[in-house]
Amino acid sequence: MPELPEVETVRAGLARHVLGRTVVGVDVHHPRSVRRQPGGAAELAGRLRGATLTAAVRRGKYLWLTLDDGDQALLAHLGMSGQLLVQGSGRPADGAPAESVLADGAPPDGVLPDAAPPGAALPTMVRPLPATHTHLRVRLRLGDGGELWFVDQRTFGHVMVTATVPTPDGGPGGHGSPAPLLPEPVRHIARDLLDPALDRDALVRRLRTRRTEVKRALLDQTLVSGVGNIYADEALWRARLHGTRPTDRLAPPRVRTLLQAAADVMAEALAVGGTSFDALYVDADGAPGYFARSLAAYGQAGKPCPRCGAPIRREEFMNRSSFSCPRCQRRPAAGLRRHGSDHPLR
Ligand SMILES: [Zn+2]
Known part of the structure; x- marks a missing residue:
């Protein structure tokens, strides 16, 4: 089960690769992965579509991405086996043919986006993923053609969009943002041992x-x-x-x-x-x-x-x-x- 160091490694990866990117579509492949979202998959998609991801924040084993409207966050709990995987822009690195970004020789299946305009700034190229994954539960399609996947074999983890609330002690919500806000379901979670604001x-x-x-x-x-x-x-x-x-x-x-x-x-x-x-x-x-x-x-x-x-x-x-x-x-x-x-x- 992922503990703080594992979740922090994921947080840092998300901070490098998905901030500033906008969600244009959400596909939920397993209802259990959105079981904590009161309105289910439709609500998750509706609240995410059009939102830009502004910060990757962690407290303990809890991880969230803040949204640009300022008072919502995409909360992810990895459970026993959850992973968040970033698909790059899909644009080939260094002018290589597009097929080369797919792992294991998997054929393109429509994941790759249309080419960005010539000269457009490209996001960092992330380790290529297969075109799909057996345990892909939730897929966020990003405006630049990249994707963020929630992969979870055992489905003990979940994702949800939730309101943020002020922290009880007024300090930052967690590592990754100075904002004194927490996703509502995390408000009872104590600060962790690597948090400078811990007393x-x-x-x-x-x-x-x-x-x-x-x-x-x-x-x-x-x-x-x-x-x-x-x-x-x-x-x-x-x-x-x-x-x-x-x-x-x-x-x-x-x-x-x-x-x-x-x-x-x-x-x-x-x-x-x-x-x-x-x-x-x-x-x-x-x-x-x-x-x-x-x-x-x-x-x-x-x-x-x-x-x-x-x-x-x-x-x-x-x-x-x-x-x-x-x-x-x-x-x-x-x-x-x-x-x-x-x-x-x-
Ligand atoms: Zn001993």
């Missing part, structure tokens, strides 16, 4: 008073956003904490260390384009991430802990797998566990 001391206090297990707190997007299962496990491993430790028993410096570890691991993943475990996840340009090679705990069951050599263990937590080192990350004594643990006594 980290206040977060330490809120986390400790939440009286829950520390991994549960890290995954709570209303407390701090952007951390999912992968980076939670990596941060807990770095901070030498077991995920079931009760937050109110952690001294503030330990919470600060943990939050810094989570910020560090996400920043490192971001620097290499995020984590990718299979072909489902690619960035906006179609390139997979490489951080999976650097994971110390997540997905490493049975392999030696990079710090002490003990075999990494896998446990069930919140219906998912958690990975930790049995020596570096001791489980709390049963009496210290919080009510609400999935497996309190084992």
